[in-house]
Amino acid sequence: MNVSGLLTSAGINIAICTVLFLLYSVLRKQPGNVRVYFGQRLAQRKSKGDGPSLIERLVPSASWIIKAWQTTEEELFAVGGLDAAVFSRVVIFSIRILSIAAIICIFLVLPINYFGHSMHHTEIGLESLKVFTIGNVGHRSRWLWVHCLALYIISLCACALLYMENKHLTNMRLAYISGSPQNLGRFTVLVRAIPWSGKSYSDSVTKLFTDYYASSYLSHQILYVPGRKLVNDAEKMYHTLNVPRMSKHCGSSMVRCGLCGVNEKSIRNPSEKSTFAEDIHDFADDFKKKECPAALVFFRTRYAALVAAQTLEHVNPMLWVTEMAPEPEDVLWANICVPYRLLWVRKLGIFIASIAFLIFFLLPVSFVQGLVHLEKLEKKYSYLKKLSGKRNFIFDMVTGYLPSAMLTLFLFCVPPIMIISSAVEGPVARSLRKRSACLKVLYFIIWNVFFANILSGSVFERFDKISSLKDIPAQLANGVPSMAVFFMTYILTSGWTSLALELMQPFALLLHWLDKGLFKGKNVLSCESQTFPYHTELPRALLFGLLGFTSAVTAPLMLPFLLIYFFMAYLIYRNQFINVYVTKYDTGGLYWPIAHSATIFSLMLMQVILLGVFGLKKSAVASGFTIPLIVCTFLFHLYCRQRFLPVFKRKFAQVIMEMDKQDELSGKLEEYHDQLQSGAYCQFKTTSKTSSTSGNMEDCENGKLDSPLVAQVKQSDSGDHDRLQDPDGSKPGLFNAPLIFTSELPQL
């Protein structure tokens, strides 16, 4: 591909982006689209009453850019949680380091590459883009020390910036922990693999925790097997409860949240004896059969919960497995009853399946690379020649725009598959499922977009097989500069245009319009609020970081494209966090260790590739200087792991104890205890009838914010992403009746 091919691709993408931006700035002002573009504001009731005038509405404007720019980190943290702050820091870090790299490489390295003596220069428009890469520098060139110097400066700056980010985010994480005393998950331990004692799991739990944690044990909540049968039983129970006389005996907790507030004692020992009590007793016996050997155990203090979660309770480590419970709205109820002994089998199965998927995906990648190297394939297979009779716009598009667009399309199917496979692994928290998917997608795209493209590209280039593992560094050193052009078009397509699509939300908009047109705004197809798709956006940002590092010295022309991407990302993601996405759960910054490791990997890969290039160019001095740099970078990584990683992996006694003390003094601890005991963790939720048919959108939220009553339903129903795994979440109209009780029976 030459400069004109690149320009074709750039032209197409810039045109698409511009149109999408303009459309967005108009569409967002239409009152009918509020649900699509201001989900977050709706959830926070920030939406203003007065909209812009009709003329204003139809004129494209850049006001959203200004607003996004003015948003401070504190606002972002308040709205999107620590995860949003981490994501924003990743983008800012990338902008900083790529700016430094761009300045150094474009003014120092690029001229040396261009005036290297290996190639003959033609007119700039027809010039092959390879003249701008390190491939154009001659063997044993005395100018390679400039590349080595640039490598040193970039590496040192990256390490320094990374250290600063680590420090900043560590402090933010500590502030996050101490700043969220209302998190009930910190009082709660999830106990799994409870042994069957003969009576019930509940009795076993009570016995163990009153025996060993007498002073700090508060109460517990047994978990139930989700499934159809239970739902039928629950319906039966509902009818039983619906008998008028029960209204005196049954506590508000039961009413408030379906089954989970059912305190066994209150059922077994009603204040006055009656036939109803016997009915209930029978039912409770029936119900016990579906108990699963897991429970949420609540403690009086956060520290006691932390200690219980850390300790091995039983001499058989496969029994009484404890871990900190996720926050109530973060729990993935569908996985909570997965037997603990099966977890490792599931993990192993998913690991193997992921590797198989990784390998299978090489097929589309090879096809894409075949298009990129059409020119060379033609020479080999003459029948392809008619396909590109002469070099024209079509040919430029087929080799320039099409491959990266196809790769982007192929990659669209990856995140949903990874979310499903992460759910099968059996995490008990949605945030952890998303994090696990993020990690999988990251491995996937680094392998399939970066390595597979470079290596298969080299294969097409030279038509010989990679004979052994030893060739791979040389192949990379050769491949990265020569594949730079393909990656530039990939940045244009997957970066720029995807960002524009992210802003414009065409899919959500389409569904919203269909809803309006076909179902009269009943929100059958569309969804109200989504959570931020970290598992697609973070890996993409990190991949572009990797591209930036690896191409900085070898093919500096890529840096401006990347910088534009990151600047746009900075503005657009801020806008999306503030306006569109709702934060229902977060990992508490657990994405940062992923980003840190990926950055170090990129940094070291850049150094290894340059070591390979220096080797190919037979520059012993430059190679010699690169090796200590690799060692130092690795040492830096090890140090950071020691210094910062534990903050993200473990909890701190000191912080937790201080919080406990303060809450005890202020009396808030009692309040939290009440919340826990009155059913903050609600396994079977009350869903309103309107949600009955919404099974087709994954990332959806049901119900409308019309009346306070339905709003109450909504607050307890946070079922995004879970429709696929949590069949009970979408079970219609099961416990909508008890909600009406709430107003009728405010207390016991």
Add this chain to the structure above:
Amino acid sequence: MNVSGLLTSAGINIAICTVLFLLYSVLRKQPGNVRVYFGQRLAQRKSKGDGPSLIERLVPSASWIIKAWQTTEEELFAVGGLDAAVFSRVVIFSIRILSIAAIICIFLVLPINYFGHSMHHTEIGLESLKVFTIGNVGHRSRWLWVHCLALYIISLCACALLYMENKHLTNMRLAYISGSPQNLGRFTVLVRAIPWSGKSYSDSVTKLFTDYYASSYLSHQILYVPGRKLVNDAEKMYHTLNVPRMSKHCGSSMVRCGLCGVNEKSIRNPSEKSTFAEDIHDFADDFKKKECPAALVFFRTRYAALVAAQTLEHVNPMLWVTEMAPEPEDVLWANICVPYRLLWVRKLGIFIASIAFLIFFLLPVSFVQGLVHLEKLEKKYSYLKKLSGKRNFIFDMVTGYLPSAMLTLFLFCVPPIMIISSAVEGPVARSLRKRSACLKVLYFIIWNVFFANILSGSVFERFDKISSLKDIPAQLANGVPSMAVFFMTYILTSGWTSLALELMQPFALLLHWLDKGLFKGKNVLSCESQTFPYHTELPRALLFGLLGFTSAVTAPLMLPFLLIYFFMAYLIYRNQFINVYVTKYDTGGLYWPIAHSATIFSLMLMQVILLGVFGLKKSAVASGFTIPLIVCTFLFHLYCRQRFLPVFKRKFAQVIMEMDKQDELSGKLEEYHDQLQSGAYCQFKTTSKTSSTSGNMEDCENGKLDSPLVAQVKQSDSGDHDRLQDPDGSKPGLFNAPLIFTSELPQL
């Protein structure tokens, strides 16, 4: 090498073994050698008064074998601790599985190998030993299913036996934990990287632990930098203390163990004011400067200590690092003040150095393999021909006996090097240092004895380089059967003869005699009691297990040699545990996870090698059946890791709490508190003057068991193996005087 070469080697080794056994059975009866052969009994005061008569003394006998045979596992556990029991179980497991393998392979596999049709059979004496290996079976042989069947039976039996051993040892470990309530280390947490608060480290510790662990914190003991300067200060202090009037003020704790009992408060607030108190005060201020930022913190209950050790105390994970402290006699005082922030650098350095050593050791291995393949080298380099003019006894010895003897000699230097490098890594317990060395030696000999010999052997065999990583499985499949003969001679030399030497203890005996002759029995050169060298013996047993597994199906003739080795090991090691070695510290069975992993590795290596062999023999069916076996073995390993490993890695709330409860009821808890506060952990020990010159033996213990007073010295002085790292331990005659106080001043 042919059968006669093997017989030469076997003859030499059997002769050596017989002589050594006979010598041992005579020497052990001589009263003068009691110290060498009955160190353990001496330590336990079990030595009988009446020895055998003069004639009995000079007649070789097998009584020790009978005694060793009759020893039960309980006795072994009582004498040698859990580690001895683990070692014994490893030997028993090996005997069991190798017996099964031997029966199957010798009766089923060996005939098929011998009557395979690839070779022409000659007279049995001149027959190459290769006819007994799988190499003799033809390509696409229809008999390969027998090998596959044997592989299945061995694998399944091994997994079943391993499961049983795991279960048995898990129970033993639990019994060990609950059966040793007197272990003071369980009340103690080692705190490192204490930040400097401006006053002293001691104040910081007091503040933190009274703030956060008010109910369970007992007291603490600041650690001091070991070194010359301190020793001078200590001498000064000793002279100060030696003033007669101090006898009234200074507690027994100080007297009992040098400096460690110095309770700062007792010095600062003496019961009556005097000039002496001021002196002490000045000295204490002086002394504080050498405090190191580490302390032993004592808790009221084991559970509180466990919780404190598990929790991250400070928001900076590099400060206030807590871990469970080792037992008092297990502490490696020299490492206790290594700054925590340097630990990872040390570990990394040692890791790199170990790899370098591993690679460097390929030189002697290649030399050894050159000797083994002398026959083939001759053909290549004609000048070697005169070396072996004709095939005679010398040639048999050079190719048969010499290589394995040389390898064994080269390997002698490895364990001491590994002990030193493990000490540099910075473990705070001697048992952990030995365990770390054990792991290093294991990796080392598996790589250098097994892989390096096979791969370099193949290189000599075929005179071509290993061109890529992909060739390695094929090389192994080819190499294991062809190297079987070398390994047989290695078993004879390194196994049989080493065992005989272990029994005979020629080195210790020689030193003891020299002592008697030159120094009139003052124990200048010899040592009194040694601890069992797990770091040399366990890797050897595991290596032989590996050889057994990998050769079982491919070269079954090796199995009888291995079985004899393990039978002898069973008897000899029991004898040594009961009579010779003293158990001063143990890891509590932490050698078992190493043995388990090594066994699984051996099992899977056997399967992979046979997969390679079946591939070479072009037997698709047998290969096809082997793959699921490999997968299942790996799944079994993962299951065992889940089910059993945590018992060895973590502590159990349940067991620990029960112990606490019982001790509280019986009032023993107070007793333990007193022990802890009166200086159970004694950093600067009282050593008697006789030890002044004993710096040349590493594994030594000083002093004599003549009087009760010196016996008391001995008990507090357990300095084996530490002379190298702990210069203060051998500092002569520093605190021998205060011991005399003990009898003068029995109480405060």
